[in-house]
Amino acid sequence: MNDAMKKAAAAAADVDQHILETRIRPLVTPETIAEHQADPFGAGHGPELEMLLRFLRRNPMRTKPRYLLVETVPYKEWCLALYHRRRGEGPTLTDTRFTSREAAQHAIFLKRLLDLDDPTITSVVEAAEH
């Protein structure tokens, strides 16, 4: 990345931080977390959860891990994995396995929230996990 690209990326990161603090942080509540856990794919997602998911799925922070799932047993087992971000390099599989698609997607949702490194958000997620 050259200096010009760095400047453009830094400008975007500043705006994203503003979005995080003003729009996203209030959306992380026990209710949205429970709503996602109940149905990570749902048609009935409320606008708060929709907006939160859009924020997380566009990977606002390039330095954070990017998650995906590898189906290790067809239709039965899913493994949490990490993208390499280098062409031709395979995903790195972790030891975390799931026996439902929903649980796997929800685990990624929680990880992404924690990856935001926002103390307010982290405390809501940790409370929800307990």
Added chain:
Amino acid sequence: MPDSPVSGPLRILGYCDRPNVRPGETLDFYVSCAEELETYQADIVKLVHGDLDPRGPGYKEEVTDTSANGEYPARTQLMYPGSYAVVPDNEALALTAGFTIQALVWPTLPLGGEQGIVTKWSQDEQAGYGLFIDGDGCLELRLGAGDRGTVRISSGEGMVEHCWYLVAASFDAATGRARLHQEPVVYAANAPVSRQATFVGRAVVVERDVDVVPGSTNVPLIMAGWTQRLEDDRAIIGGHYNGKLDRPRVSGAPLGSEELWALVEDPSSADVVGAWDFSDQITPDGIREFTTITDRSGHGLDGRTVNAPVRAMTGYNWSGREHAFTHAPDQYGAIHFHDDDLDDAGWEVDFQLTIPDGLRSGVYAARLRSGDNEDYVPFYVLPPKGTATAPIAFLAPTNSYLAYANDHMGIDAELIQLAIGRAVVLGTQDIHKHLHRELGNSLYDLHTDGSGVCYSSWQRPLLTVRPKYRHAFGNVWQFNADLHLVDWFAAKGFEIDVITDRDLHDEGVELLSRYKTVVTGSHPEYTTEPMLDAIEAYLADGGRFMYMGGNGFYWVANYNPENPHMIEIRRHNGTQMWTAEPGEYYLSFTGEMGGLWRNRGRAPQKMVGVGFIAQGQDISSYYRRKPDSFAEGGSWVFEGIGDDELIGNFGLCGDGAAGLELDWYQPELGSPAHAYVLASSEGHTNVMLEVRENFGTTMPAHGGDEQPNVRADLVYFTTPNDGGVFSTGSIAWCGSLSHNDYDNNVSRITENVLRRFSSEGPLPQ
């Protein structure tokens, strides 16, 4: 350099030379096995249902007894990706007194490692001469005499990516003087940077005395690479160059800077040994001699391109005024080479299948097994030429399979999870094709250098064109999704013939006219002009057409004149994964404008009543009946279905019949006014978004939760001479056919239409 495509999770892979074959014709199969495999078993199977989803009918195939079934010795066959041009060795290229090599280059990955520009160089022998890019992105001259030494001279100045340079290297054997010339050629329109405010490149000339005279070597002249070694008569190429090359010349004397420029436009000097203008093959109908490059010098140093580098590319002198290369061939003298281009894996034939007379038309595959390892090589058996053996034809959208072939969206496209509404889920094929980029790209991918992929061919293992494969988006897609329909035909007892896009392109309306009804696949997105003409002529003459999917007849495609199973597209002004560069919107194969049929005045609504409106691969929804479904001319479609039933609120593709990609009825784009709008979908999420070509300026409310345009319309209308069209407007439709043991309202509607369309008697008006 060669790669083994079977060193990852998949240990056996195959392909065949084409997708379509008729009784009496022979199909060639090519197989590569991992080293530890000694034999494999090949069996021809008829494919029925390929979706492994446990909620559906499960996997179904039938072994077909043919002479090809049997055990075969395993061997590993390699892949040689990367495009280049080759000129056979010729004594005119010995150049013992000295030389100048020059070219205009537009490097796209100057820091991507050492690359050959124009070379007569044996890497293994370190012998010959050539013009290169070194490891620091600088121009380099190499002179090699094998054991007697090698000289490398660098310009010392890195080249800026995506900017044109006149580069040259000369050598005078009498004086030992070598000279490098690296001169930026940045004009107003030929680079993505501002020449007055941004461009940082400098012109440099480097001169040096050297004490090596290049040794003779019998390797060919290579453009966009070098010869690693010769294996028998085959040159194994390394050092693939990423970028454009324009007007390369080789002269038999050392030249100065002014002489270089003179030769760019007029290479008639007596010193010139070879002068190639890649625009020489441009005709008003495109580049028909696609692999040919010709020498203007009179020395006959003609050559050919390998692995389909992209032609009809803007050259160093593109002004930005002309956008059709056929109108200004001299501004389209460039070829864009990529280190991951591949048009044909080029394996040796492992076995052949001559289609037995009487073999029923259908979807077949060679099932390859060795121990626990397995691959399938699908193909379509057509009826005997000039005949129909059923009243119904299934038109397999093979162009669309090619477009998606080996797509890497699941990993390469960072933001795809926004469009699919979930984290990506990868299966074995996804990981394998990601690890083995040498298997080639889809038309959704970017090359190593970030440019969009515009060619795709059948002659390589296509891991997405497989039964049992589920796409990283979370659903079966294209080939395997269309087996939902093939299975339903069998479950309902419909006899069908199968025809492919290529057959329709070649044989036109005559092919269709043998059938009472023609039924498409779930996503017939890539269409040639002859295909559209044929379908329209069929409909005008009483043909009946069932468009069983969504986002059909959308992109302009056409075939390589030298390879009937390789297609080209150019993406611009549509809903697209990449965008063609300015000036590169026209198909090299034919000279026609690429992009959307809608932008060429042929919106799909004019032909099938509906056209692309929205996409979103999260979850699918249902349709609700509209007044036309109760009207006299439309109610027959809904016979046996309750007035208030929701249509398709179930299914294997996102749990609904309306989903993935949707089409709408829109008279302003040509939907017939007399069409019956039988049902429309509702309840889509905000992941399902209106297509970008649909609105002029940006405004909120493009998602399915708040935009009423975002819906699938189920449409029926009649055409002249008792023809008719039925369109579902949704890719997901066919995924609902098998629900409840094929007893459901999506199946019922489809059956009502197909039985009426394929029987004698008039259609309801």
